[in-house]
Amino acid sequence: MNDRFLRAARKVPVDRTPVWFMRQAGRYDPEYHALKGRLSFKDIARLPEVAAEITALPVKKLGVDAAILYADIMTPVEGVGLSYDIVAGVGPVVERPIRSTEDVRALGAFDPAAVAGVFEAIRLVKRSLSVPLIGFAGGPFTLASYLIEGRPTRTYRETKRLMLRAPDVWTELMEALTAMTVRYLEAQLDAGADAVQLFDSWAGHLAPVDYERYALPYVRRIFQALAGRPAVKIYFPGVASGELLPLLRSLAIDVVGVDWRVPLAEANRRLDGRFALQGNYDPLWLEAPPDVRRAYARTVVDAGLQAPGFIFNLGHGLYPEAELEAVRDLVATVQEYSAERLAGRRVGEGSAAGGPPAVGGPSAGAGDGPERGEAR
């Protein structure tokens, strides 16, 4: 098995930087559309063969170093008896949003049997997978925002209102989601996932003072509950989350996912160098001409290799409009360039401090430049 992803996450030397992408199995890929057909996320959660096949797709097609379970962050809420839909062009929609203590208390204890297809998909895909499998769940704040708003929002108004006006309801909801998430992730690990990522996509909408009080305690609890598991643990605090990084230092995790806005060197400083980093290529850099998008990739690799461990990813999920060829080329660029850097054969190309990546700049000769490319 190609275990570079697990090694880099654990700060163990690797011969090249592992790569995977958030939403790597998705709408940018025609084969995904063919497999998915008219099935919804909810259908697929009941069709483990399809979920397993979609999960494995990007490993074959892109050559990524990890697979991630094909599911939605809303998937587990069916296990507590909540009904939702994923509406095309909108996103997750909850018909009866949670707004009161009664709404929270109507949630049942998490029943893994209600989403048994997810765990079966993990078992199926693990039979043939040549790379580690990442399981995942939504962060409690992010999940709460979907359940409270009832649909995607730009302002998180209802979520913040509930949080500030009804802190008791908020606490009870966050505790319920925390308990659900722990059981959901444990069941994924039991089924064979090698790592878990908590996607707190929208936590960056909170001021740090609010994140620390209303969201972080539950994130902490989830990872504490998994502390005895050997699996790699990744926390992605979402977009615009740079100011939250210093608050994450004491989490029981291996890897922090970084938004494209935060330079990786700065992220590493804010995290006190404690974790491997994962990120942080702007998904829209894939739209640039080949030379330019490769130069950005080299810059990200150069910065990432200064962290205690580094996994190449995007700063957010792949957009449906991404071109398959460009995505494939990005994987190859990262794998080749990082291999050369780590072997000490090529140093500094593309690391344009204080400016955008140089396009077609001179490639440093073998062995010259500072020896920063030690194996990680």
Added chain:
Amino acid sequence: MNDRFLRAARKVPVDRTPVWFMRQAGRYDPEYHALKGRLSFKDIARLPEVAAEITALPVKKLGVDAAILYADIMTPVEGVGLSYDIVAGVGPVVERPIRSTEDVRALGAFDPAAVAGVFEAIRLVKRSLSVPLIGFAGGPFTLASYLIEGRPTRTYRETKRLMLRAPDVWTELMEALTAMTVRYLEAQLDAGADAVQLFDSWAGHLAPVDYERYALPYVRRIFQALAGRPAVKIYFPGVASGELLPLLRSLAIDVVGVDWRVPLAEANRRLDGRFALQGNYDPLWLEAPPDVRRAYARTVVDAGLQAPGFIFNLGHGLYPEAELEAVRDLVATVQEYSAERLAGRRVGEGSAAGGPPAVGGPSAGAGDGPERGEAR
């Protein structure tokens, strides 16, 4: 005239912290709706009496320490011959988005006469205003994003595509918008504005490396062109812009507006203590119960008073759903609490380091606690 706003912007001591709000003349106020009726932003740009009256409204109603011209950031594009609409529930819509060199070259030189109502509104409102008047324009990146996308976007995909794939078109467009903005702001200053703010609301979607190359040079040029003017200059880099702050150190400005995500002490560090700060109350904190929203206000004031100059504002614009009474109470809270702090009568209340503001915490007695409340 109450000149606290200008003094604080210039780092001159004040007896209390000046307050104003982005979008303070707006949809949260029933009197605004009565004045505006069915008139559009474009209508009002041609009705200077109405624009002047709306501009003055929040000074009377809220007791804010500055007024800001009532106009839209799209207003000046009529002066270069571009046609747009502001569609209810959507935002600015440009029928023929800019995508090519031809589109850019079709823009005319800025003709102030096309938006003469704006300057007339400034002259009218200045006759009776008891506080400084802030003129404004959109930042070049933000304006470009509206013109390229054609309508508001969550991803800025078309904007980044043009920027990365057609850098010559991008440069030409940014230069045209820069020239337009300089002339538009100069005309506002000639008409009597005491300050100008550049709203670069969406610049925070760029990675710092892209901001530095594709947006900052034009921001710099705009403020350089105004350097000979005595007016106060404010740059607001928009939401999620914390990572851009270190790049702003060399701008010829007085004040930087700060998103609610960035603690003010951290913003001051990233800006090397060079500027007065303006911000950074989360507009949704207005939804909290009175005690809580006041405690947040005290925390922001406590942090702001550590900067070389401080103007209280929101981290983004007022939402239409804000309650007038809550907004009014926020102004009063800031004015009273900052006056007490600056007089050295009350120290430390609400400054809950490492946690959310304490509600109803003990008030320190006169003169005790460290003497941090020196007049600014």
